[in-house]
Amino acid sequence: MTTCFKNILWVCLPALIFLLAWEWIVYDNTKLQFLFASPSAIGKVALDELSRVAIWRDVFITLVEAALGLVVGTMLGTVAGLLLWGNGKIDFITRPYIVIIGSIPIFALAPITIMWFGIGLLSKVVMASFAVFFVSLQQSYDGAHAIAKQHTGFAKSIAAPNNRIIRKIIIPGAIDWVIAGYKMDVGFALVGAFIGEFVSSEAGLGHYILKASSLYDMPKVLFGLLLISLMGLGMTSLTWFMRRKY
């Protein structure tokens, strides 16, 4: 048996024990099954739902919302972080505003974005972008500061022009920091998209879970959560792949 296979078995073991214990505890108890569902019931729902187009549509919509929010939020946040690093005066003036706006819980913004951008794709992308923006801003800002401190001594000693120092050292270094924080961004983007769907939407996994919970259909709710978790895992794995390649 290869080490890799053994490792996978070790990782899966706690989940297997948890599922068996869960199934055993709720078995033959309708009250507990109503409150917590059971792995076998979720499995049945999964088999049933995955054969329908509707769930794939929901998955696709949430994925698009989160992915677009991730890309837009990361790009805008990175650029803003670099601009703030590059201009001390703007940084000084805007810092309190950034702290204040960044402290607003994403959930509190949901009704406003729905009013401004409607209940379609745009409002969810805005929510996901907003959630990611401040993390990326801080990552690129901190990254630029750290890189400037650690790696520009040589460039300055040869009197390299500032624009080349920024292009060749600061920006690539700050992007490296942003990619390092990407795992966190994936989570934030999913939370942003999900909350947007939860507050008001016509499709998506947030909508699916909301609809299922209003019908007290616990297996469906948990199946929806499982799909969101798998989506997060998939997007994070992509980050791992990017970093390895990088």
Next chain:
Amino acid sequence: MTPLLQAKNISKQFRLSDGKTLSVVDTIDLALQGGEIVCLLGASGSGKTTLMRILSGVETADHGSVQSDIACPGAQFGYLSQSDRLLPWRTIADNVTLGLELLGRGKSAARQEALSALRQVGMEAFADSYPSQLSGGMQQRILLARTLVLKPRLLLMDEPMSSLDVLARRELASLVKDYTRQQQAATLVVTHSVEEACFLADRILLVTRSPAKLYKEIRISDDKNNGLFRGEAMDTVMHELWSALGAAA
């Protein structure tokens, strides 16, 4: 002959958090001629790095002046500081081309020069590796290559060989010597190793423990150039250095 770099009466103090002042460099005079290597020898924390930072223009002196025909900082100036690090996201070859790229050279032309510099420091085989794959000593060789590829006329190096093994130290010291002679560069090296100073230097400047003050200057260039600087002659100088170091501390 006009020196490539002349420092006169350099002094530097730092203000401590309790309001007191700490004198780090005290009235140092120094001149570097083209084609010579000067080693600065002294105890740890004696102020040698601060002096190097002042000479390189990174730090300003409280008193005194530094004059040079070569702009510091500038394209003909090479400063290898203790805190220099390679860029982790660039390959070794790309790290060596960094200086050339920063000065406006095209990447492909710069790569050829970088490969030649890597060959000089014995690291050509690692051109496409990343810094994290290399040991500290190997990274130090790359930093030296990154500096020498720019062909600086004034070279300031702060403990450039501290993490190298004995053989690599000797190899790189020879490289620095050859470079200094061929390019008629002026080279100032901070080191803690008496043996390294004896092998490298034309002149050795001993500084006292903080504040760094010039304690003694030992010239060994004539014997070296005549090939006489070995055996007894070297032992005598090393003995003199060890005694002076003890007294300076």
